[in-house]
Amino acid sequence: MKIVFLLKLAWRNNLRNKRRTFLVSLMVGLGLAALIFVDGMSIGMADNIVRSATSTFLGHAQIHGEGFRNSNDIDLVINENIGILKQLAGDDKAESFTPRAISFSMFASASNSDSVMLYGIDVEREKNISKINDFINKGEFLKESGQNEILIGSELAENLEVGIGEHIIVTVAQYKTGELAQGMFRVGGIFHSNSRQMDKNLAFIKLTEFQKLLAMNGKIHEIALKFKDFKEAENDFFSSKYSNKSNEALSWPALLPEVMAASKMSAVGILITAIILFMIVSLGIMNTLFMAIFERVFEFGILRSLGTRPFQLGLMIVLEAVMIALTSIVLGSIIGFAAVYIVGINGLDYSGIEFAGATFLEPIIPVSRIFQYIVYPLVLMIFTVLISIYPAFYASKITPVKAMRKSL
Amino acid sequence: MDYVIETESLSKIYISGEIEVNALKSVDLKIKKGEFIAIAGPSGSGKTTFLNLISGLDSINSGIARLAGKDISLMTKKELSDFRRDHIGFIFQAYNLIPVLTAAENIEYIMLLQNISPARRRERTLKVLQDVDLSGKENRFPSQLSGGQQQRVAIARAIVSNPDIILADEPTANLDSETGSSLLDLMHTLNRKRGITFVFATHDPKIMDKSDRLIIFKDGKVDSDIIKNDRAQNLKNESN
Structure with missing residues (x-):
């Protein structure tokens, strides 16, 4: 029918x-x-x-020295970072990137003290990767011309009971030697990201001042980058291209398994x-x-x-x-x-x-x-x-x- | 001359719980092509059971029923469906048209089952509608037709595929006297002009009166088989 x-x-x-x-x-x-x-x-x-x-701070992908992600050992720097940065500058798939140095540190103010993850950042490049600049709610973002300025999270500022213009003593262990070093920084800006982890635990200073404080002599721990096409993060090309010379290159799916x-x-x-x-x-x-x-x-x-x-x-x-x-x-x-x-x-x-x-x-x-x-x-x-x-x-x-x- | 229907010791027993009902008891009947037969008898006499068995709608317990020369007890369900489609036309008491199909579509349905081409279907449908005096009503749904008109569509549906026999169960029972007579005349004309065999199960005296042959069922058996006119006698003589 x-x-x-x-x-x-x-x-x-x-x-x-x-x-x-x-x-x-x-x-x-x-x-x-x-x-x-x-x-x-x-x-x-x-x-x-x-x-x-990825847009808050992580980036689409990152490069570290092997082992750094697990241990945060400041001695595990990126090998031959200048060559990698040049390579990234010529990479068609990379839209922007920024170098960072990272260390545990102890912050002390006149009222209180706290342990903080301190980042040394490239002031201009960082703006293209993270949103720290957008999260500033008091003061201003770090300036190339500024000296000994520090950017801290809103909750950290509350804990330390500091405001804009007030000083913080930063204590770190130096690269390789482990010698303690201290620096005094003036609070130039306070950010509020809505992420409690960031607002309580992170602080930023200029990369050059970080390297000087930790005697790192141009060395860095992290390169964060953004791809022109977000989907590149799901391909293996980045990892296979940059995971060499004892460095580890990972895209966000590997960096954020959760x-x-x-x-x-x-x-x-x-x-x-x-x-x-x-x-x-x-x-x-x-x-x-x-x-x-x-x-x-x-x-x-x-x-x-x-x-x-x-x-x-x-x-x-x-x-x-x-x-x-x-x-x-x-x-x-x-x-x-x-x-x-x-x-x-x-x-x-x-x-x-x-x-x-x-x-x-x-x-x-x-x-x-x-x-x-x-x-x-x-x-x-x-x-x-x-x-x-x-x-x-x-x-x-x-x-x-x-x-x-x-x-x- | 071949018989359209031929039964030998046809029997049917229904089992209802622990009770056995002998609905049909060893019926022997022969019906020739072109006959106009009324099967009468009181309720429960076996009229409907007889029609059910010879059309393959119900299973045979014992005996033989041949329709157009074929033993229907040997057929599968699919073969029975095809056999009914190609050899038997049905006319029911309550018209039983498909309510969602128009008059023309109801008539075309069997031809669709037979895979007849659309043009041929249309041609035959219009012709048969003309035969039953329903020209111009082909696109009406059953609910838009009177009882008499619906039964005319049912007759058209039954004859359109040129079956060997038409089995009609109380076709006039739901109609008023005038409409019933008119339809009976129509079926009688079709019998006479086209030679279509009609077998009625009926209580209607008009059908009994008009029939060539009257078979009376009683208690599941043929009580009497009366040849009523010369035409039927001639048909009987031809077969002998």
Whole structure:
């Protein structure tokens, strides 16, 4: 029998009870819309957390001396850093980069003392990599011309009870010798990043002053960089190109494994949610099909007596399910897209909340991706067809004489 | 001359719980092509069971039923479906049209099952609608037709595929007397003009009166088989 005729018949059969068909389509459509929206939020959240983590301070990738990341041993500097910096300057894929030196230090003010991770930074280059400059809420960012200025986090400033212009004594252990050295710095700026870890534990001085204080003679511990294309971080080229001469080059997925793990976990969560949702909506469709079958048992008897084969009757039921699924897909895609679009106008504001070791800096904007409107509807359709096989089988087994017991 | 229907010791037992009901007891009947037969009898006499068995709608317990020369008890479900589609037309008491299909689509349905081309389907549908006096109503849904018109569509559906026999179960029971008579005349004309074999299971005296041959069922058996006119007698003589 012609499939077009069967489709027409299935569509008209669904329209026999318009309200029921609409309600079940709406229910299934809302399930699909919820999935599209949750997936959009999940992608938006992952993008947000990665963007926050990489743009705040980390960069898309970093180079260190081997072992430095685990030990923070100031003796483990980047080997031949001048050559690497030159290489990066000529690298087409690198948009910007900045050298850093890092050391544990003890800060003492007139009122208090605290242990701090002290960074020596290239004042101008740093602005292209991190957002420290944007986070200044008192004073100003470090200046090339400034001398013995220090930039500290807002919570550290509270702990030390210091303000702009006040002095801090910084004590460090020097490179190689381990000799203690002290320097006095004037607070030039206080930043507030919303990340408690940064605001409490980090402080910045000029790289040249850091190297002088720690007697490092031009040596550095870290190069942070940004790629022109963010996706380069997911390729191996950077690691294979710069992990040599006892140096270690890593992109953000390796530097922030917890963010990567959270992102993967989120994908698994979506998958589980999808399976549960699809099962629920599929059962809804099966229920509707059975209702439709029980209402039309007599009619199936007529169709069978006219010469309709059991398979053709079953196929008609499957096509009715397909029609419901198609209606649901149209409704669900429209509702899902609208939800993503409307929420995306302002986003959901989670700024300041830490997740997987990173802090949301911007509202989460749900993201629409083409696959959400192809893969999820396709899976819904497959689920629907599979779930309709049972009612279809039931209908195909109906014997004409039992169906029409009171007639011929 | 071949028989359209031929039964030998046809029997059917229904089991309801622990009770066995002998719905049909060893029925031997022969029906020739072109006959216009009424099967009458009280409720529970086996009329409908007989029609169910000879059309393959119900399974045979014992005996043989041949329709167009083929033993239907040997057929699979799929073969039975195809056999009904190609050889039997049904007319039911309650019209039983598919409500979501138009009059034309209801008629075309069997031809769709037979994979007949759209142009040929259309041509035959319009012709048969004309035969049952429903020209111009092909695009109406059953709910937009009167009871008599619906039964005419049912008749058109039954005859459109040129079946060997039409089985009609109380086709006039749901109609008023005038409409019933009109439809009976139509079926009688189709029988006479086209030679279509009609077998009615009925309580309607008009159908019994109009039939060439009246078979009375009683307690699952043929109680009497009356040849009512010369035409039927001639058909019987031809077969002998």
